[in-house]
Amino acid sequence: MVELMKAKRVLAIADALSFYCALALVALMLTGAFRDDQNFSYSLSTKAGVGGDRLPVMNIRPCDEIYVVGEGETLHTISDKCGDPFIVERNPHIHDPDDVFPGLVIKITPSSHIQ
Numbered sequence: 001m002v003e004l005m006k007a008k009r010v011l012a013i014a015d016a017l018s019f020y021c022a023l024a025l026v027a028l029m030l031t032g033a034f035r036d037d038q039n040f041s042y043s044l045s046t047k048a049g050v051g052g053d054r055l056p057v058m059n060i061r062p063c064d065e066i067y068v069v070g071e072g073e074t075l076h077t078i079s080d081k082c083g084d085p086f087i088v089e090r091n092p093h094i095h096d097p098d099d100v101f102p103g104l105v106i107k108i109t110p111s112s113h114i115q
Helices: 001-035 075-083
Strands: 046-048 055-056 067-068 104-107
Touching: none
Parallel strands: none
Antiparallel strands: 046 055, 067 104
16 A cells, blocks of 8 residues: 555656656747747758767858848948848849848848858
């Protein structure tokens, strides 16, 4: 009888622990889903590290191919941020480089020397 009570107590503790772990996991997932920081994309590509071993590497890509201009941004700041010095040439709908406004959609092609 005592062993049965101990087994029930262990099961109750395990159930509570698994519930709280699942709750923490859901909280972490929701926190990540509502992040407004979309400046970086991550991949698990590998490159040879020191000594020849292969380790996962984070690829940082500051801008997507399609970019929406934000408040206070200029083509110069976007060019610096995204690594594309030819924004005007690659976007024929931009007639005046000084006439950029929030919500304008532009195509970004980062230079190969930007990581």
